[in-house]
Amino acid sequence: xxxxxxxxxxxxxxxxxxxxxxxxxxxxxxxxxxxxxxxxxxxxxxxxxxxxxxxxxxxxxxxxxxxxxxxxxxxxxxxx
Amino acid sequence: xxxxxxxxxxxxxxxxxxxxxxxxxxxxxxxxxxxxxxxxxxxxxxxxxxxxxxxxxxxxxxxxxxxxxxxxxxxxxxxxxxxxxxxxxxxxxxxxxxxxxxxxxxxxxxxxxxxxxxxxxxxxxxxxxxxxxxxxxxxxxxxxxxxxxxxxxxxxxxxxxxxxxxxxxxxxxxxxxxxxxxxxxxxxxxxxxxxxxxxxxxxxxxxxxxxxxxxxxxxxxxxxxxxxxxxxxxxxxxxxxxxxxxxxxxx
Numbered sequence: 001x002x003x004x005x006x007x008x009x010x011x012x013x014x015x016x017x018x019x020x021x022x023x024x025x026x027x028x029x030x031x032x033x034x035x036x037x038x039x040x041x042x043x044x045x046x047x048x049x050x051x052x053x054x055x056x057x058x059x060x061x062x063x064x065x066x067x068x069x070x071x072x073x074x075x076x077x078x079x080x
Numbered sequence: 081x082x083x084x085x086x087x088x089x090x091x092x093x094x095x096x097x098x099x100x101x102x103x104x105x106x107x108x109x110x111x112x113x114x115x116x117x118x119x120x121x122x123x124x125x126x127x128x129x130x131x132x133x134x135x136x137x138x139x140x141x142x143x144x145x146x147x148x149x150x151x152x153x154x155x156x157x158x159x160x161x162x163x164x165x166x167x168x169x170x171x172x173x174x175x176x177x178x179x180x181x182x183x184x185x186x187x188x189x190x191x192x193x194x195x196x197x198x199x200x201x202x203x204x205x206x207x208x209x210x211x212x213x214x215x216x217x218x219x220x221x222x223x224x225x226x227x228x229x230x231x232x233x234x235x236x237x238x239x240x241x242x243x244x245x246x247x248x249x250x251x252x253x254x255x256x257x258x259x260x261x262x263x264x265x266x267x268x269x270x271x272x273x274x275x276x277x278x279x280x281x282x283x284x285x286x287x288x289x290x291x292x293x294x295x296x297x298x299x300x301x302x303x304x305x306x307x308x309x310x311x312x313x314x315x316x317x318x319x320x321x322x323x324x325x326x327x328x329x330x331x
Contacts, residue, residue, distance in 0.1 A: 050215035051136050054207070058223035063311050066230050070318045 009046075013039050026077055030068045037061035131289050132212050140217065141296055145261075145276040151219075152257040152303060155310050159254070166317045185235050193235045200228045208304040212293065218257075218300040222307020229312045238319055245312055253309045260302030264295045 016039065020032035037060045044053040105112050122139060130138035140148055207214075208221030233241040261276075268277035278292040 051217060051220065054216055054220040055223060058220060058227055059311075062227040063223060063230065063315075066234075067314065067318060070315070074318075074321075 006046075009039060009043060013043070024078055026072050027069070030065060030072065033068070034061055034065045037065075131292055134213055134215070136215070137212055137217055137296075141299060142278075145265075148299075148303070149258070149261045149265075149276075152261065152306065155306060156254070156258070159310050159313060162314050162317055166320075168317075169320060190235060193231055197228055197232060200224065200231070204228065204304070204308075208300050209297065211300045212296055218303030219307050221300075221304040223311070225304070225308030226311030226315075229308070230315060233315065233319070238316075242316060250309050250313055253305055254313065255306075256309075257299075257302040257306035260298050264299055267295070 013036065016032050016036045020029045020036060023029040023032065037056055041053045041057040041061065044050070044056060109115065122135060122143060126135045126138045126143075127133050130142040132138055204221045204224035207216040207224060208218060211217035211221070229241065229245065232244065264278070265275040269275055271277070278295045
């Protein structure tokens with residue numbers, strides 16, 4: 001049971017990371033980065049590191065995503 | 081010709097680095113010096129020497145306090161880099177900002193944010209204060225403060241958020257962490273021990289638990305407030321736009 005959860009989580013990590021690299025719509029790529037950060041937060045809790053989970057979800061899942069969104073507002077929204 | 085030279089140089093550097101990495105002991109081996117001397121020392125004597133059962137906080141603030149000081153310096157360097165790219169504004173309050181949506185937030189979400197925001201800030205102070213015993217600590221609380229400021233800015237607009245946290249307040253608060261480290265470290269030196277030993281001068285030559293907890297609290301608060309203020313400053317620097325003649329282009 002735990003093995004299945006681990007495998008699903010790791011596969012989702014790979015899928016979101018690849019999607020964040022290959023998407024053309026930049027806003028969707030930023031949302032994929034936020035999803036990656038959330039899945040990493042779950043992995044940190046499963047690896048018994050709550051400090052890292054808090055820092056990851058708060059600093060990267062929230063703040064870094066907003067920084068990227070504001071930057072996209074200032075530039076183009078579709079990648080060439 | 082230049083390309084061939086660059087390729088040769090990079091190849092030679094890569095070979096040297098790979099050779100050095102191959103000489104290192106394997107990770108996780110039980111015979112490593114780290115696993116044999118360092119880790120058992122931290123795990124066995126950590127609670128007695130640092131006064132807390134949270135070994136992570138003991139390692140970050142007590143055993144490896146210098147590294148945390150370096151991390152705080154990296155925060156300031158990141159802020160300097162952002163200002164170098166985006167430019168500081170001459171005026172104290174920005175005149176134009178990024179706003180592409182043109183849709184104001186409804187009454188329901190404004191009221192919800194007003195009710196929830198003090199609780200978020202209280203939670204961040206709780207995470208900072210209990211960083212010694214519970215998971216969390218300085219940087220995590222600072223990130224939550226940054227998230228609270230982001231919610232405030234997104235809901236109420238840039239002008240109101242900037243009036244709440246004006247420029248002179250942010251400039252003073254951004255220096256808290258490195259000042260806290262300097263004060264606490266120098267107090268240790270004046271007391272007769274090394275830098276960043278948590279004792280108070282002329283109180284005793286050994287670390288007392290209350291004094292050590294107080295100094296750790298000062299450090300935690302410094303790191304937390306600094307992290308939050310740096311996130312805020314970077315957000316305001318990103319959202320601020322230049323005063324151009326066609327401000328309509330920003331809308």
